[in-house]
Amino acid sequence: MQTPEQIKDRILAAFPDAQVEVIPNGSPASQPSLLLAPTQARQIAKFLRDDPALRFDYASNATGVDWPEKTVKEKVKRKKVVDGVENETEELVERKTPAFLEAVYHLYSMALGRGPLVIRLRTANRADNAALPSLTPIWRSCEFQEREIFDLFGIFFQGHPDLRRILMWDNFVDHPMRKDYVPADAAEVLP
Amino acid sequence: MNQQPQNDLTRQGVVLTTVEDLYNWGRKNSLWPLQFGLACCAIEMIAASMARFDIARFGAEVFRPSPRQADLMIVSGTITKKMAPQVVRLFNQMPEPKYVIAMGSCAISGGPFRDGYNVLQGIDLYLPVDIYIPGCPPRPEALLEGLIHLQQKIAGQRLTGPERPRHLDANAPGEFPVPEFGPHDLVGPRLHEDA
Numbered sequence: 001m002q003t004p005e006q007i008k009d010r011i012l013a014a015f016p017d018a019q020v021e022v023i024p025n026g027s028p029a030s031q032p033s034l035l036l037a038p039t040q041a042r043q044i045a046k047f048l049r050d051d052p053a054l055r056f057d058y059a060s061n062a063t064g065v066d067w068p069e070k071t072v073k074e075k076v077k078r079k080k081v082v083d084g085v086e087n088e089t090e091e092l093v094e095r096k097t098p099a100f101l102e103a104v105y106h107l108y109s110m111a112l113g114r115g116p117l118v119i120r121l122r123t124a125n126r127a128d129n130a131a132l133p134s135l136t137p138i139w140r141s142c143e144f145q146e147r148e149i150f151d152l153f154g155i156f157f158q159g160h161p162d163l164r165r166i167l168m169w170d171n172f173v174d175h176p177m178r179k180d181y182v183p184a185d186a187a188e189v190l191p
Numbered sequence: 192m193n194q195q196p197q198n199d200l201t202r203q204g205v206v207l208t209t210v211e212d213l214y215n216w217g218r219k220n221s222l223w224p225l226q227f228g229l230a231c232c233a234i235e236m237i238a239a240s241m242a243r244f245d246i247a248r249f250g251a252e253v254f255r256p257s258p259r260q261a262d263l264m265i266v267s268g269t270i271t272k273k274m275a276p277q278v279v280r281l282f283n284q285m286p287e288p289k290y291v292i293a294m295g296s297c298a299i300s301g302g303p304f305r306d307g308y309n310v311l312q313g314i315d316l317y318l319p320v321d322i323y324i325p326g327c328p329p330r331p332e333a334l335l336e337g338l339i340h341l342q343q344k345i346a347g348q349r350l351t352g353p354e355r356p357r358h359l360d361a362n363a364p365g366e367f368p369v370p371e372f373g374p375h376d377l378v379g380p381r382l383h384e385d386a
Contacts, residue, residue: 167273167309168273168309169272169273169372170372171372171373171374172372172374172375173374173375174308174374174375176308176309181308183306183307183308183376184375184376185312185376
């Protein structure tokens with residue numbers, strides 16, 4: 001079994017300019033994932049599928065995650081010079097993390113009996129630039145699942161052969177799985 | 192009519208009844224349900240039609256695959272908003288006299304999925320429900336109980352007067368408005384507004 005770090009090194013050996021980051025997972029599953037740059041994703045996905053040592057020939061699952069803007073409080077150490085004496089003080093600094101949408105793919109290798117490898121792609125933001133390259137040309141099984149991500153999260157998959165809504169009706173305009181979505185009939189909920 | 196002379200006549204081989212009783216007797220004992228299921232309640236509905244529970248004992252075993260031949264719509268399961276227009280359209284295609292049973296929490300109110308983005312909050316927003324059967328899902332016995340209650344309701348109907356059934360009332364609606372897909376939700380008139 002190759003670890004994500006080893007797979008990352010293998011990707012970097014093939015594409016020296018690739019931006020690949022291993023995202024740790026703090027949950028009990030502790031399943032780390034690889035974050036790919038959207039511009040290089042199609043190339044690297046093809047490499048993951050075709051490389052004889054990896055052969056991730058099966059994408060079992062594709063899903064979306066919505067990461068809204070969050071304020072993170074961090075303690076920052078600063079040096080201050082007061083009356084000629086250098087003091088180190090801690091300050092609480094609030095920082096806003098950018099909002100983005102994420103597409104997550106679970107890959108398996110049927111040929112080598114390995115997996116899953118989790119890869120992630122992130123959009124630039126949640127509003128006007130929520131586009132990612134489609135991985136359907138690499139793995140056919142992503143077709144319906146990317147349509148579902150498009151329907152429920154609003155990620156536009158460029159290069160998808162048939163990007164239509166799959167669960168909601170065609171003239172529906174919202175994306176119900178986004179965190180800020182409020183159902184139209186929410187006011188009718190019983191007390 | 193008095194029961195005593197009627198019984199005497201029956202012993203002689205003569206049956207006396209009223210048109211109303213005969214008509215209602217015929218209606219209540221041959222309720223043919225429409226053969227369709229929406230979710231897990233449909234599994235209980237299927238179980239009710241099988242040998243162990245045997246809905247045939249109540250004359251309702253003839254599940255018809257066409258709405259043109261059905262009298263009873265058993266709404267068995269969660270109605271998604273995307274499915275709601277088709278359910279109403281199927282009901283409109285059934286000939287009168289026709290009845291609706293809302294089977295299970297979802298068909299009554301949306302049930303555990305009420306807050307879902309694609310779940311209709313009860314089929315009674317668009318269809319005139321005769322019998323509500325609570326449960327998640329209701330057991331087959333509960334469906335049979337609901338069917339018996341529907342039969343009692345039919346048996347007690349007067350064919351004339353203000354309480355007459357819908358198909359004998361020229362002013363009653365023959366069709367129910369089919370909801371349409373809007374940009375955020377289903378649009379179109381509803382039978383009642385949710386409280």
